Amino acid sequence: MQFAKIETPRRSRSARGRAIFISALLGCTSIAGGAVGQTYDLAILHGRVMDPESGLDGLRNVAVSQGKIVRVTRRPIRGRSVIDASGLVVAPGFIDLHAHDHSPLTHRLHAQDGVTTALELENGAFPVRAWYASRVGVSAINFGVSASHGVIRAIALTGLDERRVTGDLEADIKLLEGKADWQNPPSDAAERLRMIDLVGKELDDGAVGVGYHLATTPGADTAELSALFAAAAQRSAPNFIHIRSVGQVTPSTAAREVIAIAKSTGASVHIVHVNSSGLWDTADILTQVKEAQRTSLDVTTEAYPYTGAMTALDDPRSGAEGMATYRSSFHDLELVATGERLTAETYEAAKRRDPHGALIAHVMTLDNVDLALENPLVMAASDGEAYHDGKGHPRGAGTFSRIFSRYVREKQTVPLMQAIAKVSLMPARRLEAYVPDMKLRGRIQKGAIADITIFDADKIADRATYENPTAPSAGIAYVLVAGRAVVDRYRFQDDVKPGVPIYGAGLKAPAKR
The missing domain is CATH 3.20.20.140 (Metal-dependent hydrolases)
Structure with missing residues (x-):
């Protein structure tokens, strides 16, 4: 599988200036053309649209209606809802x-x-x-x-x-x-x-x-x-x-x-x-x-x-023989409940307390x-x-x-x-x-389902650690599922539930709740 090689634009002042100028120009044109043409359910404006299948990497506007991408264009568009994606990557x-x-x-x-x-x-x-x-x-x-x-x-x-x-x-x-x-x-x-x-x-x-x-x-x-x-x-x-x-x-x-x-x-x-x-x-x-x-x-x-890797105290691979097989030692086992690294003695003590206790094996x-x-x-x-x-x-x-x-x-x-x-x-x-x-x-293409992630390429980063494993990631501005924002301006939307079942081709009758 091959993908077009796209170089990330240099972050020089002149490049930033050109991007701001183009974004401003697109924005002005959008306002000027607002009275003409179709109004989409959602307009994603001024983003750096990156589609790995076609190799597209450029400033575009993306129109979404009825849960699908209906247009990817340099031309101005308007929407009942608008996302300003200036400075952000618009990705599948x-x-x-x-x-x-x-x-x-x-x-x-x-x-x-x-x-x-x-x-x-x-x-x-x-x-x-x-x-x-x-x-x-x-x-x-x-x-x-x-x-x-x-x-x-x-x-x-x-x-x-x-x-x-x-x-x-x-x-x-x-x-x-x-x-x-x-x-x-x-x-x-x-x-x-x-x-x-x-x-x-x-x-x-x-x-x-x-x-x-x-x-x-x-x-x-x-x-x-x-x-x-x-x-x-x-x-x-x-x-x-x-x-x-x-x-x-x-x-x-x-x-x-x-x-x-x-x-x-x-x-x-x-x-x-x-x-x-x-x-x-x-x-x-x-x-x-x-x-x-x-x-x-x-x-x-x-x-x-x-x-x-995740394992547990009752997994035979986590004992002394298992650790030797993995070319590791008890010190490579971390008890999830406390974060402590184990020894042969503390491993046995932990197993007596909770035989099913979760482990992270740093193998x-x-x-x-x-x-x-x-x-x-x-x-x-x-x-x-x-x-x-x-x-x-x-x-x-x-x-x-x-x-x-x-x-x-x-x-x-x-x-x-x-x-x-x-x-x-x-x-x-x-x-x-x-x-x-x-x-x-x-894909970010006409006809694709509008499952879209919009992020800041300079700031996207994991924040979860072994000590704090549920810390949410940074730099993800919007996440759209069939065109509906489950993450909106960096915040998760608790009351939005657009997820649908993904079935294999053998399905004869879909499940009902």
């Missing part, structure tokens, strides 16, 4: 392919980070119909979900009554307590057929592909993945996959496995968070993805711009994180999870703004246009073969 709304939590708090933080669409595609949900129905009409931003391989596998291997499953993953896991082991044993032919049947039903209900977390289902062997990938390929549905974890196989081997299955089945595969799955093998996995694309395989990947190097996000093939995604009493990981609040503050401004290793592509066009293209709506998102 950011699309997060990897957002686990869809609570009002997290959606607010996503919106303040420029996100207009957040999708749970790694873990997924089951049944997706219930997951969608609980969110229709009450979401600030767009939302969508994949079919959960993990829950489907549990149903197939334990005989759990699927009618008891609610779509709330945490609640549904409790249904499996006391059931036969469904994570570790391989499936037999009958169980695989049951999984394929359930996946098909979920795709019929609008699932955005199939989500797999092989770190938690090591029994899902090549035979099982091949069967499910082939079934998904028959429907042209993508697969979103957390490759096997360190300790099962090496990261390079884990990536090679799913790419080989993609090749043998013709499946579409997206490898989630290459930074935390790849670790010291990140460079090799990126090479594998590049080679796969060179041979016309539909394989993509993503990363988030932090060195800490990645910044060099490998940078390597991933500076690679033109890699898009950004947050892997954001729920916050509890304001505690959690900053990636749920700051991922997208951090792409701009760290890589565009500070390191200057990613051009502004390419950064916009990483957070908008590339995720849209990843989905659009199976999600028709995505052909109308990730």
